[in-house]
Amino acid sequence: xxxxxxxxxxxxxxxxxxxxxxxxxxxxxxxxxxxxxxxxxxxxxxxxxxxxxxxxxxxxxxxxxxxxxxxxxxxxxxxxxxxxxxxxxxxxxxxxxxxxxxxxxxxxxxxxxxxxxxxxxxxxxxxxxxxxxxxxxxxxxxxxx
Amino acid sequence: xxxxxxxxxxxxxxxxxxxxxxxxxxxxxxxxxxxxxxxxxxxxxxxxxxxxxxxxxxxxxxxxxxxxxxxxxxxxxxxxxxxxxxxxxxxxxxxxxxxxxxxxxxxxxxxxxxxxxxxxxxxxxxxxxxxxxxxxxxxxxxxxxxx
Numbered sequence: 001x002x003x004x005x006x007x008x009x010x011x012x013x014x015x016x017x018x019x020x021x022x023x024x025x026x027x028x029x030x031x032x033x034x035x036x037x038x039x040x041x042x043x044x045x046x047x048x049x050x051x052x053x054x055x056x057x058x059x060x061x062x063x064x065x066x067x068x069x070x071x072x073x074x075x076x077x078x079x080x081x082x083x084x085x086x087x088x089x090x091x092x093x094x095x096x097x098x099x100x101x102x103x104x105x106x107x108x109x110x111x112x113x114x115x116x117x118x119x120x121x122x123x124x125x126x127x128x129x130x131x132x133x134x135x136x137x138x139x140x141x142x143x144x145x
Numbered sequence: 146x147x148x149x150x151x152x153x154x155x156x157x158x159x160x161x162x163x164x165x166x167x168x169x170x171x172x173x174x175x176x177x178x179x180x181x182x183x184x185x186x187x188x189x190x191x192x193x194x195x196x197x198x199x200x201x202x203x204x205x206x207x208x209x210x211x212x213x214x215x216x217x218x219x220x221x222x223x224x225x226x227x228x229x230x231x232x233x234x235x236x237x238x239x240x241x242x243x244x245x246x247x248x249x250x251x252x253x254x255x256x257x258x259x260x261x262x263x264x265x266x267x268x269x270x271x272x273x274x275x276x277x278x279x280x281x282x283x284x285x286x287x288x289x290x291x292x
Contacts, residue, residue, distance in 0.1 A: 088249050
């Protein structure tokens with residue numbers, strides 16, 4: 001069971017994201033942030049307090065919307081991947097578009113996947129399930145200490 | 146079958162054949178280019194005229210390479226704006242936590258274990274296909290969905 005953190009300024013998109021995973025037996029907890037700066041503050045504290053050592057508090061996958069005001073998803077991705085703790089956590093960028101520049105920039109900054117948000121909840125559920133299954137499987141060789 | 150354009154950088158001929166066979170078994174129709182060391186991989190990438198449209202969608206990289214090792218090559222690729230956008234997935238026999246940590250720290254997009262157990266390796270390649278070829282977007286290829 002994975003603990004998921006999602007950062008997306010759009011309330012509707014966060015609702016669809018959370019609804020897509022409602023009842024999923026792959027997910028234990030979903031933490032949701034509207035404001036990327038508050039999310040960065042939370043994650044900085046998480047890193048400093050080594051909260052990942054506590055199983056219940058550990059964040060297994062981060063989903064990050066690209067288009068956000070104040071701090072874009074790509075800026076936040078760059079900040080997070082420069083922190084050792086988050087270099088070891090899968091960060092998946094989310095976007096409504098398949099803009100090649102965003103895709104390239106995401107992978108250049110160390111994204112562990114780029115998802116084009118599906119419109120239908122059913123499709124979103126299917127997509128997120130594949131993402132969580134992949135990272136749950138890979139976590140056999142995925143270590144953080 | 147899924148189609149994919151992948152650069153495999155792997156020095157062991159037997160491992161290359163094993164990977165090709167396993168990819169066919171899980172239904173990946175590969176356009177696979179193979180480089181047998183880091184410099185050959187870089188030369189291959191430099192030789193492609195329109196890299197962004199005709200270059201590999203992904204690089205699969207072994208860690209244990211002669212001369213320049215896989216980790217050094219990964220760092221070189223990620224430091225070069227010409228190549229940094231290509232997701233690099235480590236495919237290694239090593240399960241040493243230090244190798245895994247260093248690979249992620251150097252911006253590997255994933256780290257997959259090249260198991261000597263046939264069933265395990267097939268399962269790893271299936272997971273790779275489901276995620277990297279069917280689910281996520283890559284810069285010069287959309288997810289193939291129903292493949």
